[in-house]
Amino acid sequence: MVTMKDIANAAGVSRPTVSQVLSGQRAGGVQISTETRKRVLETAERLGYRRNEIARSIKTGKTNVIGIIGGLQGGYSLDIITGIAEACAASGYFMKLLPVNNLENDTDALGQAARQCVEHRVAGVICRSLKEHALDTLRAELDAMHIPIVLVDSSSHHDWCSRVVSDDFAGIKEGVEFLLKQGHRKIVQVTSPLNLEYARIRADGYLAAMRESGLPVSEDMICEIDTMLELSDNDKHKLAGFLKTNKPAAVICGSDPVAMKVLMLCHEMKIAVPDDMSVIGFAGLDYTIFSSPPLTTIKQPFCEMGEKAFELLLRHINGDQKIYDLKLKTSLVIRDSTWKAKGKM
């Protein structure tokens, strides 16, 4: 492995000179003759020198690495990471991945990930988390070392660290209003269990939109089904019963997987979508285009969330103490699981 020392020897100059040439920084008014500079650069090239970021960051006390803590499940994780990645690349930062499945429950793993971030002296951490006590673990490790944290896609907010989320409440309201505008009245919700914070927020959005329109609504018009990939027999009966009882004109779902399951059940129950019933999903995952009919869904700006999260983190790294809470707008992607024109009733 070629070092600056090797270059210095080969070029017949001192090591600091090499350092000054290569870093391009003439610190303290240090001047370098063009001849020497050329010779050093040529020698470096010839010997195949590659600078050592490790040694460099031990001196500067800074690393250009951020830690990403969080589970890798869910199709959207990748989009968030992609967003972070792009912003990172633009600023010369790198991502160290610390996957922790079960962020909510596995506090040990979370604490370990945080500690590893500290040991690797990351400049900051982006984390996706859900529960309060889990975050305290993070804070205990990172705050002491003054490593800033930004939460992304986290339902709970804290006044000690910034957060970037999609505005799910507004998003669901927009979806409901879209359905109302098309003439639907009996709108129900199918969603993940309401003890999940994100599901609760989306349920509240649904309830609020209905109430604001003066329509009758109650918690009974919300059906909770499991988050498992496959629709269990239990849930299938529950959901079928729910649809038969309520005979909804439209279903606004708490997530895309839920919406896909609803569509599948509709096929089985011979409910024509969107003729007999409209369906809207939530997330805007790529695969929702493959359902039949292709799913109308409320798209969360995952990629942008990642970008903004890094942007905020960078601010904190650079000393900004202010706490931000960014809620990014969702967008309604209209496909074929809802009516195209108004009032095809």
Place this chain on the structure above:
Amino acid sequence: MVTMKDIANAAGVSRPTVSQVLSGQRAGGVQISTETRKRVLETAERLGYRRNEIARSIKTGKTNVIGIIGGLQGGYSLDIITGIAEACAASGYFMKLLPVNNLENDTDALGQAARQCVEHRVAGVICRSLKEHALDTLRAELDAMHIPIVLVDSSSHHDWCSRVVSDDFAGIKEGVEFLLKQGHRKIVQVTSPLNLEYARIRADGYLAAMRESGLPVSEDMICEIDTMLELSDNDKHKLAGFLKTNKPAAVICGSDPVAMKVLMLCHEMKIAVPDDMSVIGFAGLDYTIFSSPPLTTIKQPFCEMGEKAFELLLRHINGDQKIYDLKLKTSLVIRDSTWKAKGKM
């Protein structure tokens, strides 16, 4: 930031002693009294010391970090990374993510990613790549520094670096044989453009399986459609014409997205799946469970591929020079887009 020096001062010992206590290594027969050890550990705990992996690896000349180079598109990327992550965690390694979209074409970006791996002195690199010349870029950067590379999910193999892939050829054959066993004769393939290496391999598997069964088959029985997420109008006409002309009993697809598009078109064309026609996908992506009917698909062992890739990389890091080419078995996931029992013809 607390250093060993701070601990030494606070505990009234020398810095090397602290180092020896904390690293647990009594190098050169160095002994430490239990009393001193206890005092040092207590002081370290009290001051909130966190070891500095950066300074550490500058001395040892090793890092416990590997670089992951590759695009993040495609639902399976995440599964591969998950596999790598688990194996990493088990061995105390970390992943530095270097996303490069367009691995095939953007040689610049690839070269830059490779160079950054060198500059961060990663212990090894796992890369997903497709084209020959792109790999040469990688090799030029990494080989000189003796940084081992393992390719994962890469269609082309090279005699200078190890590779882990799924055995797509055998996988497709298994799929075709499954269809044959159920009594189908007229089996066709719909796939991504055949200039993509993975598509070519799967096409060859299809052709081979048909020929081995003594059935007539030709390249005409393969329909190429675009890899874009949405089925273009152009492709839709092409595919519809293909199905009308060939009137296949079954379609074995080159990928899951292709299969999803086939299913969507079947809905439009009122072709009942599986009654009128069976459909098999390739990849085993999670969302294939959501199609109607749920898709029978050939599942690639992405997670295991990631694990094995890291395992091989670790061997190379530890000095193993042998080149491996692992082909992992796929598995047929039978769902409802194919007949359940034999000969329901």
Place this chain on the structure above:
DNA sequence: CATGTATACTAACTCGTGTTAGTAAAGATT
């Protein structure tokens, strides 16, 4: 010729850690 001032470089220190060689003190052996 003596002095001042750019210019171009190097000596020496630093970062936080690992490691080897060397030393002081206590106890064991002859």
Place this chain on the structure above:
DNA sequence: AATCTTTACTAACACGAGTTAGTATACATG
């Protein structure tokens, strides 16, 4: 009592860089 061992520690060097202070040379000024 003199010597050897063992025990427990520290001095000193190293890793690969960044950085400050200081020095030698060349040239301009008085």
